Amino acid sequence: MRYLHNTHFAGIDEVLTPANTIIMTDNNVAQLHTDLFKPFKAVITIPAGEEHKNHTTILSIIQQLMEHKAHRKTFLLGVGGGMVTDITGFVAAIYMRGLRFGFVPTTLLGMVDAAIGGKNGINIGLQKNMVGTIQQPEFILFDNELLSTLSDEEWSNGFAEVIKSACLFDAALFNELTENNIAYYQQNMAALSAMVAKSVDWKNKIVLADERENGMRKLLNFGHTSGHAFETVCKIPHGQAVALGMLVACKISEQFGLEATVTEQLHTLLQQYNLPVSIQADTNTLMDVLMMDKKRDNYGVDFIVLKSIGSAEIKNIEFDTVKKAIEEFTHAGDH
Numbered sequence: 230m231r232y233l234h235n236t237h238f239a240g241i242d243e244v245l246t247p248a249n250t251i252i253m254t255d256n257n258v259a260q261l262h263t264d265l266f267k268p269f270k271a272v273i274t275i276p277a278g279e280e281h282k283n284h285t286t287i288l289s290i291i292q293q294l295m296e297h298k299a300h301r302k303t304f305l306l307g308v309g310g311g312m313v314t315d316i317t318g319f320v321a322a323i324y325m326r327g328l329r330f331g332f333v334p335t336t337l338l339g340m341v342d343a344a345i346g347g348k349n350g351i352n353i354g355l356q357k358n359m360v361g362t363i364q365q366p367e368f369i370l371f372d373n374e375l376l377s378t379l380s381d382e383e384w385s386n387g388f389a390e391v392i393k394s395a396c397l398f399d400a401a402l403f404n405e406l407t408e409n410n411i412a413y414y415q416q417n418m419a420a421l422s423a424m425v426a427k428s429v430d431w432k433n434k435i436v437l438a439d440e441r442e443n444g445m446r447k448l449l450n451f452g453h454t455s456g457h458a459f460e461t462v463c464k465i466p467h468g469q470a471v472a473l474g475m476l477v478a479c480k481i482s483e484q485f486g487l488e489a490t491v492t493e494q495l496h497t498l499l500q501q502y503n504l505p506v507s508i509q510a511d512t513n514t515l516m517d518v519l520m521m522d523k524k525r526d527n528y529g530v531d532f533i534v535l536k537s538i539g540s541a542e543i544k545n546i547e548f549d550t551v552k553k554a555i556e557e558f559t560h561a562g563d564h
Contacts, residue, residue: 245304254308310336311343318349322362331368335375337387341428385503386468400539451533458518472504480554482534510559
């Protein structure tokens with residue numbers, strides 16, 4: 230897999246050609262970049278939104294691929310956020326038992342997390358990514374210019390995953406984020422590129438060491454175990470859910486020696502990047518979803534706890550302990 234930075238589609242013409250490439254994107258991206266897609270064989274557009282990351286969408290795409298006479302040498306290029314790249318990778322893995330594919334993430338979250346690592350999946354009911362594959366794209370193309378159309382919410386959404394990487398692996402990055410804000414990175418392309426590169430390098434290093442998630446790759450689930458429940462039940466964006474999940478994880482981590490000041494630092498940093506630190510939600514409903522998590526066993530669930538900023542470990546946590554931590558950040562009133 231290759232990482233191509235700040236280039237346009239023409240820079241990858243040795244990997245694919247417009248005549249054999251089908252673009253997969255969502256309706257928002259399709260409207261924004263119509264001219265970029267014109268040279269390609271076909272464009273398959275799917276409705277935007279996590280609620281469309283399901284088997285119905287997959288069957289529709291497969292039918293369209295058949296109508297476009299896609300064959301084993303057809304190249305699929307997923308252009309969009311994490312939902313688009315997830316679906317593109319999943320379809321590429323199962324259509325005719327495997328097509329070549331690549332990604333062009335158009336969101337910050339896609340660049341620093343969702344497009345990286347080879348995990349491609351769809352949701353089943355309330356369970357995120359319950360069905361999926363692990364298969365690497367041939368390349369991921371990064372172009373910061375694509376971020377110019379992002380909403381403020383999408384910028385915040387992406388920074389949640391950057392903050393996650395900093396908490397897990399990089400105290401220096403955590404400090405850098407503390408000293409700056411979203412506007413700083415929006416106005417400083419060099420700083421933005423460097424920050425994206427750090428996040429990509431950390432995730433890529435972990436994936437290369439443990440692609441199938443048998444050991445250290447589990448660390449990347451920091452904030453995601455309860456985060457997926459928040460995302461599904463509260464119907465909030467992935468990054469916002471991960472932000473809440475990281476606070477839950479830190480509260481649990483305090484029982485294993487994490488200083489409470491670290492939780493406070495994270496709380497402040499999340500607010501600095503316009504991410505939520507509490508939410509209206511029913512704890513029992515959250516737990517119903519969480520207890521079906523793929524990382525569970527009969528007694529609890531594998532949770533990523535922090536030892537300090539830049540250092541984490543995996544522990545199996547009982548469900549009652551998780552529930553008590555979640556209650557710290559949920560309330561019955563308005564948001």
